Amino acid sequence: MKVLVVHNRYRSEQPSGENNVVDQEVELLAGAGHDVRLFERRSDDIASMSLLERATVPLRVPWNPASRVALAEVLRADRPDVVHIHNTFPLLSPSVLAACTDARVPAVATLHNYGMVCPPGTLYRDGHLCGECVGKKPVPAVQHGCYRGSRVATLPMAVNVAVNRRRWWSGISRFLCISDAQRQVLIGGGMPAERMLVKHNFVAEPAVRRTLPGEYVLYLGRLTEEKGVRLLMNAWERLDLGMPLVLAGTGPMQDEVSRWAAARSDVRYVGLADKARCQELIARAATVVVPSTWLEAFGLVVVEAMAAEVPAVAAAHGAFPELIEDGVSGVLHQPGDVASLAEALRQVIAPARNREMGEAARLRYEKGFTPSVGLDRLVAAYESAMG
Incomplete structure (x- = not known):
């Protein structure tokens, strides 16, 4: 047509x-x-x-x-x-x-x-x-x-x-x-x-998919209040997961995020990344975290993670509950709640469970988002x- x-x-x-x-x-x-x-x-x-x-x-x-x-x-x-x-x-x-x-x-x-x-x-x-x-x-x-x-x-x-x-x-x-x-x-x-x-x-088939255990927790997106960046920073202060947090992106909170990351040994801020670099970052992650405090109409990075066999942690509102089956293909946390986000991150990186959720996330992608x-x-x- x-x-x-x-x-x-x-x-x-x-x-x-x-x-x-x-x-x-x-x-x-x-x-x-x-x-x-x-x-x-x-x-x-x-x-x-x-x-x-x-x-x-x-x-x-x-x-x-x-x-x-x-x-x-x-x-x-x-x-x-x-x-x-x-x-x-x-x-x-x-x-x-x-x-x-x-x-x-x-x-x-x-x-x-x-x-x-x-x-x-x-x-x-x-x-x-x-x-x-x-x-x-x-x-x-x-x-x-x-x-x-x-x-x-x-x-x-x-x-x-x-x-x-x-x-x-x-x-x-x-x-x-x-x-x-x-x-x-x-x-x-x-x-x-x-x-x-x-x-x-x-989401198109990614050039790379996860094959090894994840190396870090990844935030990939705009650095803004409504994306839950400050919520994530507060939750990370409560955690010691044995792996770093990597933040990629730019936005109004860039300077604040950069200073915070520079003051911590378990946080890396890598700035804005192109498409190939984003796919590489996702494929090496243990989980992708999307703690938005506003109602996301979709959640593209969640599906990009699914395609790469990486489970996501996301707020339990907006589109995320229809993208992620809680505890199966990822973990949902109570929106805006620091303790709930911290606990969700603890749950998702447990090695055996992380691998199972990644496989379930990939199946979810193949059925609904190719x-x-x-x-x-x-x-x-x-x-x-x-x-």
């Missing part, structure tokens, strides 16, 4: 899971013989705009007529069977939905976060979970400056959610949720349950939308 993928790429200066998912799905579809085209805008381009153009970008977040016109031209020329929309912020806007409706081309949308019911898409504010805007007008988000701590920056996103909510709900044939946990939250916010499918992200499974679910969603 002919598929047109619509995506606003995030800035290249910071790693983006969404960009990676889009690239992997395009490659997967093309490899299976489908005709895949891209309609993209890049947030990197904002830096090269004139001062006037940059100043008007927030005004075009809720509606960008130029994007509608440009996509309409592509739809007339290519006439795809289906349009797959990912991210429209900030340069595309929901005006792309109108172009699809005008051209009578069915559209599906992957929901990578909670942006349909929460302007910043996180359901997280001031160090705690927040659902004040779910199913309501997003006024609290503006009051609290939920996006980048700024009311001014949050306003265009709140307006976008408020004025385009019904347009999304009526203009998309099928929504693809990346976990059932995310789906339930969005349905609770009023989204149409009958058009919301669960399609987990897939590229072939992802392709089947993606094509099924397109066929459902077209039907």
Whole structure:
């Protein structure tokens, strides 16, 4: 089939899971013989705009007529069977939905976060979970400056959610949720349950898998409060596991993490790693720890660990309970609880149990998260939308 993928790429200066998912799905579809085209805008381009153009970008977040016109031209020329929309912020806007409706081309949308019911898409504010805007007008988000701590920056996103909510709900044939946990939250916010499918992200077969006992506990991800980094640091202070903690990634807490690691003999901070280095780090780990304090809509690093036969320790909320069978393919800990996280780490590194959980994690990957499974679910969603 002919598929047109619509995506606003995030800035290249910071790693983006969404960009990676889009690239992997395009490659997967093309490899299976489908005709895949891209309609993209890049947030990197904002830096090269004139001062006037940059100043008007927030005004075009809720509606960008130029994007509608440009996509309409592509739809007339290519006439795809289906349009797959990912991210429209900030340069595309929901005006792309109108172009699809005008051209009578069915559209599906992957929901990578909670942006349909929460302007910043996180359901997280001031160090705690927040659902004040779910199913309501997003006024609290503006009051609290939920996006980048700024009311001014949050306003265009709140307006976008408020004025385009019904347009999304009526203009998309099928929504693809990346976990059932995310789906339930969005349905609770009023989204149409009958058009919301669960399609987990897939992970390609890793270049390396674990063959020897793990050498360390690994945290791989953004260094932020909501990712549970400080929770992990506090838990590690209580532990003496006989192996080091390795932290890889970058983010707002980078300097704090670097200083903490430098002061301890059992902690190593290795900074930002490329894809090959990440796979190597995972394959040598005894466990990957994901102690997020916010509701992760998926958990890509958990599945990457499963693929490498490495069990994960993760918070027992968000998508993690549907990815990890507690005590079988990994260990879940009570969200936000230092003692529970410490105990989970003790449990997961016991040698015999660690090996068994790693094997179970690999089986879980093979059944639910391989590229072939992802392709089947993606094509099924397109066929459902077209039907």
